[in-house]
Structures are given as C-alpha cells and as structure tokens.
Amino acid sequence: MTAIGEKGVQDPSVQIHAAEETPRGYGSMKRKEDARFVRGRGQYVDDVVLPGMLHGAVLRSPLAHARITSIDTSAAEAHPKVHAVITGATLEGLGLAWMPTLSQDTQAVLATDKVRFQGQEVAFVVADDRYAARDALALIDVEYEPLEPVIDAKRALEAGTPVIRTDKEGKTDNHIFDWESGDRSATDAVFAEAEAAEDQLVVVQDMIYPRVHPAPLETCGAIADMDPVTGKLTLWTTTQAPHAHRTLYALVAGLPEHKIRIISPDIGGGFGNKVGIYPGYVCAVVASIVTGVPVKWMEDRSENLMSTSFARDYHMRGEVAVTRDGRIRGVRVHVLADHGAFNATAQPTAFPAGFFGVFTGSYDLEAAHCAVTGVYTNKASGGVAYACSFRITEAVYLIERMVDVVAHDLGMDPAELRMRNLLRPEQFPYQSKTGWEYDSGDYPHTLQVALDKAGYQELRAEQADRRRRFADAQRSGAGPAGTAGEPVKLMGIGLSFFTEAVGAGPRRSMDILGLGMADGAELRVHPTGKAVLRVSCQSQGQGHETTFAQIVAQELGLSPDDIDVVHGDTDQTPFGLGTYGSRSTPVSGAATAMVARKVRERAKIVAAAMMEVSADDLEWDDGRWQVAGDPDASRSMADIAMAAHSNLELPEGVEGHLDATCVYNPPNLTYPCGAYICVVDVDPGTGAVDVRRFVAVDDCGMRINPMIVEGQVHGGLADGVGMALMQCIAFDLDGNCLGGSMMDYLLPTSLECPSWELGETVTPSPHHPIGAKGVGESATVGSPPAVVNAVIDALAPYDVRHADMPLTPAAVWCAAQGHPLRPDLGIT
Amino acid sequence: MQITVSVNGESHVRDVEPRLLLTHFLRDELRLTGTHWGCDTSNCGACVVRLDGVPVKSCTVLAVMADGAEVTTVEGLAHGRTDADLDPVQEGFMVCHGLQCGFCTPGMMLTSRALLDRDPAPSAATIREAISGQICRCTGYENIVRSVQWAAAKEAATRDAADADTDSSEALA
Numbered sequence A: 001m002t003a004i005g006e007k008g009v010q011d012p013s014v015q016i017h018a019a020e021e022t023p024r025g026y027g028s029m030k031r032k033e034d035a036r037f038v039r040g041r042g043q044y045v046d047d048v049v050l051p052g053m054l055h056g057a058v059l060r061s062p063l064a065h066a067r068i069t070s071i072d073t074s075a076a077e078a079h080p081k082v083h084a085v086i087t088g089a090t091l092e093g094l095g096l097a098w099m100p101t102l103s104q105d106t107q108a109v110l111a112t113d114k115v116r117f118q119g120q121e122v123a124f125v126v127a128d129d130r131y132a133a134r135d136a137l138a139l140i141d142v143e144y145e146p147l148e149p150v151i152d153a154k155r156a157l158e159a160g161t162p163v164i165r166t167d168k169e170g171k172t173d174n175h176i177f178d179w180e181s182g183d184r185s186a187t188d189a190v191f192a193e194a195e196a197a198e199d200q201l202v203v204v205q206d207m208i209y210p211r212v213h214p215a216p217l218e219t220c221g222a223i224a225d226m227d228p229v230t231g232k233l234t235l236w237t238t239t240q241a242p243h244a245h246r247t248l249y250a251l252v253a254g255l256p257e258h259k260i261r262i263i264s265p266d267i268g269g270g271f272g273n274k275v276g277i278y279p280g281y282v283c284a285v286v287a288s289i290v291t292g293v294p295v296k297w298m299e300d301r302s303e304n305l306m307s308t309s310f311a312r313d314y315h316m317r318g319e320v321a322v323t324r325d326g327r328i329r330g331v332r333v334h335v336l337a338d339h340g341a342f343n344a345t346a347q348p349t350a351f352p353a354g355f356f357g358v359f360t361g362s363y364d365l366e367a368a369h370c371a372v373t374g375v376y377t378n379k380a381s382g383g384v385a386y387a388c389s390f391r392i393t394e395a396v397y398l399i400e401r402m403v404d405v406v407a408h409d410l411g412m413d414p415a416e417l418r419m420r421n422l423l424r425p426e427q428f429p430y431q432s433k434t435g436w437e438y439d440s441g442d443y444p445h446t447l448q449v450a451l452d453k454a455g456y457q458e459l460r461a462e463q464a465d466r467r468r469r470f471a472d473a474q475r476s477g478a479g480p481a482g483t484a485g486e487p488v489k490l491m492g493i494g495l496s497f498f499t500e501a502v503g504a505g506p507r508r509s510m511d512i513l514g515l516g517m518a519d520g521a522e523l524r525v526h527p528t529g530k531a532v533l534r535v536s537c538q539s540q541g542q543g544h545e546t547t548f549a550q551i552v553a554q555e556l557g558l559s560p561d562d563i564d565v566v567h568g569d570t571d572q573t574p575f576g577l578g579t580y581g582s583r584s585t586p587v588s589g590a591a592t593a594m595v596a597r598k599v600r601e602r603a604k605i606v607a608a609a610m611m612e613v614s615a616d617d618l619e620w621d622d623g624r625w626q627v628a629g630d631p632d633a634s635r636s637m638a639d640i641a642m643a644a645h646s647n648l649e650l651p652e653g654v655e656g657h658l659d660a661t662c663v664y665n666p667p668n669l670t671y672p673c674g675a676y677i678c679v680v681d682v683d684p685g686t687g688a689v690d691v692r693r694f695v696a697v698d699d700c701g702m703r704i705n706p707m708i709v710e711g712q713v714h715g716g717l718a719d720g721v722g723m724a725l726m727q728c729i730a731f732d733l734d735g736n737c738l739g740g741s742m743m744d745y746l747l748p749t750s751l752e753c754p755s756w757e758l759g760e761t762v763t764p765s766p767h768h769p770i771g772a773k774g775v776g777e778s779a780t781v782g783s784p785p786a787v788v789n790a791v792i793d794a795l796a797p798y799d800v801r802h803a804d805m806p807l808t809p810a811a812v813w814c815a816a817q818g819h820p821l822r823p824d825l826g827i828t
Numbered sequence B: 001m002q003i004t005v006s007v008n009g010e011s012h013v014r015d016v017e018p019r020l021l022l023t024h025f026l027r028d029e030l031r032l033t034g035t036h037w038g039c040d041t042s043n044c045g046a047c048v049v050r051l052d053g054v055p056v057k058s059c060t061v062l063a064v065m066a067d068g069a070e071v072t073t074v075e076g077l078a079h080g081r082t083d084a085d086l087d088p089v090q091e092g093f094m095v096c097h098g099l100q101c102g103f104c105t106p107g108m109m110l111t112s113r114a115l116l117d118r119d120p121a122p123s124a125a126t127i128r129e130a131i132s133g134q135i136c137r138c139t140g141y142e143n144i145v146r147s148v149q150w151a152a153a154k155e156a157a158t159r160d161a162a163d164a165d166t167d168s169s170e171a172l173a
C-alpha cells in the first residue's frame, strides 16, 4: 500500500461513505436528485425557455467612481433586434432607480447620479437573443467625469477622502456603522493586568481576511414573466431564499405579494452568492413589464465576480491576554469592515457584523470584547456571502490565527495550547463572554481524535528532521536547493479548532428585514402511504431531496424512495427564510421532523380506531403503531393512511387524512465544531505551497446521510484551501478589479486539493428534534486558519509570525524574506 | 452558414451565425441543456463535450468548426432510459457522491469517459490530472476521483466476466 495522504492516493483508512441500499431512514444512500443530474436533465435557470422570451444584458461602469454626465441610447435603440433600452432615468420614472438592501441601506438598480464601483449597472438592453443584446451594449454612449476612488478601507474615514454616498442627504463621510460586543471595561481590566504582570503578556497581531467571492459554477440570473392579463409575475431565478425574495419584490416593486411567484429550479451552487437581490433581476422584471413578454437575464462570469456579493474584506487587529504558562485570559478585537459602495450585507437585522461576536472561539475566557466599524469604499457591495455563517469565518480565522501567534510567542506547541484552553464538556451549555449559549460539545475529545488520526507526534518528529536537514543545507551553503540537488522542502503542520453558530435563528432576536427566521414544512401522506414533503429551504447541491426524505422516512417508517420533496417554488411551499448559514437541517430539517411527528400522532389515533383499542395502548415500534406487548396487532403507515382516507368511523381529534403543517422556531442556534489539521510542504526557493494532507474531524451532531455530510465537508475544505492559498478579489488603487475572471481569480482544481481524511465525533444538539447541527459551512469556516497556520509553521526557520492570505508563492516568498504583501491591494 | 453536425448519433442541419459558440449551438439550437456554461475564459470546463471523441471546451469551439463532426454530450452517455442503461461513469458518480449541484458534472463525466476509453485503469493521480482543467466548486474533487475509479473497477469486472465466458466457451469447444 502506498503512503497515507500522498496526493491523490486512496487510503482505506480514510473514512468515506458511498451509497448503500436505500435505508428506511438515516444512512448513506444514493441521492434522489442525481438521476436527473447525471443524465444532463437538471433544470437550471438558463435551461428554461419560455415562448416569446427576449434576452437582457447589462451595461456596466468601467470606472470605480465617476459622475455620469450623459447617456445616449439612441444607436442601441435603433439596432434591429433591440426591443428596449432601460436606464436609470427610466427607472426613476417608476420609482425603481434605487432598491432597499438587506441591511436597510439603499442600492442603485441602474446608476443615475454617479457610478460607485467598477462593474456597476448603468443600463439594460432587451433584444431578440443574447448575442444581439451584447452587441447593443457597445452602442450605448455614456460620458463619465472621473472622481477620485476610495479603495483602501484604511483610508475611507480619513479627513479629505471623497464621500461615496453623496445620494444620502447630509452624508459627509464614508462611515456606515459602529458595533460592539462583549464587556469592554472587564476586558480592558484583564489586559491592564496582563500588561503589568511579570508572568503574563499581551500578544497583538494585525491581519486581513481579504475579499473573496463564492463563484458558484452557475452564475446568477433570472427570467421574469409578467402576465399582462392576470398581473401575475413569475420569476425563475437563482435564489437560495425564494420566499424572502418574494416578500422583497413586493416591497421593492410595490407588486401585491400574492401576484408574485418565485421559482428557484436547480441551482448550480450558491455558497451565499445567491442570497441577495441583484439589479439584473429587477431590470429583468421591469423589462418584462415594459415589453409584455418574458425576459431572461444571465450574467457572465466577469459580471458575477465583479458585481455580486463578495465575502470578508475584514481588516482585523487581534489582541490576546495570556499567562506565560499558556492560559488565555481575554481577547480584544478591532475590525474595519469594508462593505463596498452599498451596505447590502445579508445578516439578521440586529447584527451589522453578523455573528462575528463568536470570535471567542472554543475557549474558556475571562473577558472578551470586539468593536467593528463598517465603511463604504468604491467596490462592489454585498458581503456576508460565501459559506460564512454570517461572519463566523472571519471570527474563527481571527481567533485560530491568534492562538497560533500566541503559541509562537510563548514557544509552545499549538496543540497543547489549544488543549489547555478548550471548553470542557461539563461546561455545556456554555454562556460565552459575548452572550452566546453554546449547546453541546466535547472539544478535547474531538481535538484528540484529530491528533490521533493525523499521527501528530510522528508528524512533529518528521518536521524536526526536515528542519535539521534544512539547517544543514543552509549551513553548507547549498541554500534552499539542498545538498543532494533536491530542494529540502519545509514542512508545516497547522491546526484549527472551530465552533460555529448556525441554524439562525430564534425569532426574538433574529430577523431579516423584519422577517423572523422560522421555516415551515408541510407533509401530505397519500392514501397508499406515499408522501410529499414541501419545504421552504432551497437546495443548491446539498441534496435536500434525499436528506429530507430520509428524515420523514425515519420518523414514519417509510422508504425515502416513497417520499418526494418539493422546494424552490413559492406557490407550492410554505413560507420560510431559505438556505444559507448552514440553516437547512437545523431549521427546515427540524420542521420536517416535527411535521412528520404530527402525522405520526394523528396516525396513532387512526390506528387505534382501526384496531378498536385505546390510543394510549399503542406504542411506536419499528415504523408501525403496535398494541403494547402484542407484536401481531400493529398497523403500518401505509395501512393507516388508507384507513384515514376511507369510510372508517374516525374518533375525536382527527378530521380524516393525515396531512399536517408545521412552523419551526429554533429555540437557540446549533453549535457544530471540529478539529482540523493541515500538513503542507513549502518550497523555500519559490514559495510554492503543496497541501500534503488534510485531516478534518467534524462534530455536526446527528448525521442523516453520512455520505452527503462528508461531501459537504470535502467541498468546504477545498474552499478553505482556495481562500488560504489562491482566491482574492484584489483592486488596484484606481479601483480596477483584479479578480474579474477565472484567469485572475484562481479557484482550486483537483491538483491543489489533497485526498481529504475525515473523521467524526457525535455530540447531538440537545434542543434540536433530531440532534442535528448543520454542516454545510463548517469546513469553509474551519479550514483557512489550519492551512495558514501550517504555512506559517513551515516558515519557522525564517521566523515568520504572520502573513496575510492568499498565500500565493509570491506572498510566501516575500514573507520569508521579511517583506509581507498587501494582497488585497494587488501591491507586490 | 449551413452546417451539419452529428450529435449523439443524430444528424442536425442548421443555418448558424459564424460566431455562434458550440455551447450555444447545443443549448439554444438543439435544446440539449446538459452542456453548461460557467466562465468567459475557457477555465471551468462546465461546457466539455466530445468532438470526434476528444474532450473539448465547447465554449472555445465555434459551431461551424463542428461541421461534419460527431459530438457527444452528456445526453448521449447512457444507452437508454433505465438505470441499467447508464454508463458506468454515471453510475460511479451516483454511488460515490461525485456530484452535488450537478453543474460541473456533465463535463466531468465526459472527460472521465474519454480518460477511461484510453486508460482503463487510471491511477488517482492520472484522474486528477485529467480533470485538472475543470472546476468543481462543490465536491472538493475527492469523490469525483473515487467515482471514476468505481467506474474503472466496474468495467474491469465486466471485462473479466466476459473473458471468463470466452475462456469457458473455448474450453467447451
């Protein structure tokens, strides 16, 4: 057998589930949706063609900050295939030039006064086909008067900096909000003590989590179909939250909500990118109203990368108060949050910095405090996209990077430092110093499983040997090339331990634009015992049609093959806030279990009537209602369903049929956790990083379909490697986007990704009906610090303490030479 | 321009603009929407089809260049409608969870099919190399590699069984 973890080599010890026989409930089974996908019969928005449909295209600003002096659309309008050209002036007439954002700001649909980022929407052309629409864009003549762009977030608040949001009355600066969390004075007191005490110290580090983009493989788009007779708008669109979109369109466009139907068909990946409402969607709606026929708009890749929701762009200063023997006492954080030209971040209303408040991580602290300031810059708006669970990605990166910096300064092993400070199982439910109630976990156990799986001690021994050889090579003058002509690569081992807070959220504290974060489910059981579940969340590849059928199957003793899951159509599903922030299983999954239990209880009464016994004498056993102690007297769900629809005399409490509905209001968030270990080899001559191994032990509570859970983790790990090493939407100081295509915005391929090694621990959520915690974003959140920690660890011979992502070869090499880069500004 | 293109064994004659991309020809003209589009720069491979057997990025081929050629798309992978008609690569992707959103999947499967046609027992490293010009944002690639290996193993088993059959019939003769 070949060595474990060698790239691309399959090792039998790697935990992996493939599909097995269809279980009656939980287990690894083939996904129901795959039958259509492998045949090329998925139906994504761009696959939909409606009769008479026209095609739209958006003209975008080439400049980051400029006044629009004139727009001439006459040549475009004269194009024989063009039906309409819509500009900001057209929209102004309809009161639609600006739309509300998810953060109670406003965003230009089509620019009227100024353009505020490169790629901003300026005009919309409607033509016979997609080629003609793009031809006509070139015929529109826009005159701009360039203004000085504000690109570096650190300069946005300086005096004399141009004001971006001149549209807001009385606005004299680029400030958006100040927000804080935790106890400032208690934290300051701990830090003052630590500074004064001999046996303590304060560790400080600045770091940037640069702007990245989720880049789902399918870009965003919509087909708007306004029926001029009925006045009903059907909008086929790439959305992760169809119901929230419906309400927003009602608010934005003033359309009556019952006359709006949002259909979100198959979605080619979302990762948060498809939460927001983009100007192109609104333009398609207006275009359909204007032309009286359906209008399709699909953005191209550059439009997707340059104009839709980015993620991160957090400039952070972390401070840790710690005793010299490694007990972490307090954490203090300052953040400058770059929100781009419009504050369109999608997070619960009371949380302008999302759930960044969980920056205390997985550790038992005495005090903690953070202050976040949001600013406008001349960059695309959006934010809080990309598998981040509302800024938890940034929070986890901050704390996990800081722990390694502390380990570096104390000369302590980072695994040992973490073990010493992790929350202990008996502390759960744990009230964090910033007000979160962690539901459950056994952190030391999870970390130990990861250390054992990785063979941590052996890895450290191998690393020591490598470092000796590297030092020898340096001494002998062979340099990084090594003595044997073969470069001695530096080996790095990086850890992270993350706690996520997902499944938003309790309605008393969490809403989006006033909509409480609950989700509905509706379950129909047909007379023959086959069922249809309708849910408000929306899969973008997570496999809801399978997982949710399995939840119903587990509760009712049916086969998942006998349950269809309907989602993604607001006329056919109950209201709910959709899929993002790993909330589908925690919220919609809970609604599904609860609605199935309602059906089961109803079935109990019917079963009692069928067997002429009291319902109190029945017990649920192996998918059947059975008379206690008499296995021969029982009824299956199929028997009961038929009886519920028959002329059987029904007792009090049932109306006939078994169908039920439910709305699930989460009592708390769920708190998945995990321990990740990354092993890298760094070429000191070129700075190139090779991820040799990645061990990920996740605790997401109950696993409904282990194969699907592992797939979610795999994808997130690839994302983490990509963000740590390659992905960055940088800007030059003129505001030109330097990551506007897949040539410049590098996404990980099969060659950058190792063969992932997964493990698990299972601590069910005590407040969730099936103990599940959600996993979609765990790996994206947890993996970047593990990769970065590994690279910095590899650079120990150069005494590097920190370098910012993405750790491209140039960034690594420069860090080793003592000249760290500002990757976000494209400055080399 | 008039072109004649055979797609999945069926011949199509169409009058097209010279600039029409093969991707759009397949999707818009023939309504074969299993071939996807994901980038402007020939990086993602969502559009991969086989052109006379060779996997190509159909966003980088003009429809007129396919005049007289044989194109295979994902719709042509299975031999019929039942599960038994699926290509082993399609089955492998289902068994090993080689897809999530399914957007990259047609391209990944066509490249994998072409790989197995020339190398029936590829190593994991060879599979990674073969799909390295394509992006999957969902799976982290590991399960795609396993899916292809599953297909290779199934095809090897089928070949062994066929050989055994021939052997035994030879023995009988």
Ligand code: FES
Pocket: B036, B037, B038, B039, B040, B041, B042, B043, B044, B045, B046, B047, B048, B057, B058, B059, B060
């Ligand atoms: S669409 Fe052809 S490579 Fe991306």
Ligand code: FES
Pocket: A217, A268, A269, A541, B098, B099, B100, B101, B102, B103, B104, B105, B135, B136, B137, B138, B139
């Ligand atoms: S399965 Fe979604 S891009 Fe590959």
